[in-house]
Amino acid sequence: MRQNPLGRGAVHVTELAFGAAGIGNLFTPVSDAQAEQAVAAAWESGVRYFDTAPHYGLGLSERRLGAALATRPRDEYVLSTKVGRILEPAPDAQGDDLANGFAVPARHRRRWDFTAEGVRRSLENSLERLSLDRIDIAYLHDPDDHAEQALTEAYPELERLRAEGVLGAIGIGMNQAELPARFIRDTDIDVVLLAGRYSLLDQRGLAELLPLAAERGVGVVVGGVFNSGLLADPKPGATFDYAAAPTELLDRALRLKDICERHGVPLRAAALRFPFGHPAVASVLVGTRSAAEARDAAAMLERPVPTALWAELKERGLLPADVPTPEEVS
Known part of the structure; x- marks a missing residue:
């Protein structure tokens, strides 16, 4: 599988990334065996970039991902986790x-912490749960309500750790585009993990963040290319941004699906390929909870998408005329 550099840095990631929230029991339980099989299938499909966070399943995602990668050569994959939420034991919780979205016992509570000490503690705890001696990429995770502390305390600490060689790259991961754009302007981050804001249905990331990232040499990993389900399988009851999709968006997704299928392309394949039309995009991250989903994502990314499809989507007003689209994938 093709690998791309994250901006100017030395870290390279595969075009498809494994999002490990699902194996942290996002919404519904997944067994240890299913989690291991999902990671194994992604590995067999060529995926070498894996993303997790303490938030996912109160540490369960990190533990399962670390266990599944334990037998893999450490220098052959890139692993990212996140800082900003400290997990504290909650022995009396029931x-x-x-x-918070995870089908796990509430044995810990999350505490927001974007201090320098919180960053160090979070990374130490993540390394312990992962059973690893290093993390390749550390993201500031959802600092929506903690922007100043993340900028003035957490970011400088990550920068120090990167300078010391403890981290290969640092970034910010959010489901909005405005604050990450500020970090690109005001800091020396390597990468933005942008969730749900650069897809066939939502191109808000194109207004400022993506052009700025390309200009400054910052890599972008695009998450949420299916917008939490609507672009994977548009039908009544499908979700957009983890809520029931409005009728207007469902109709738009169904029109996208119809045109894709007339060009012989599954909608999932077009959704996965679309972000690569922008030069700042290095990888797409897909939340994965089973071996079947891992294999499907890899297969869909390999499907050829003709340039005529992008042209028709623009002609029919389903994509803006000026949005960059990929060349035909052979």
């Missing part, structure tokens, strides 16, 4: 964590 029930599950579904209020």
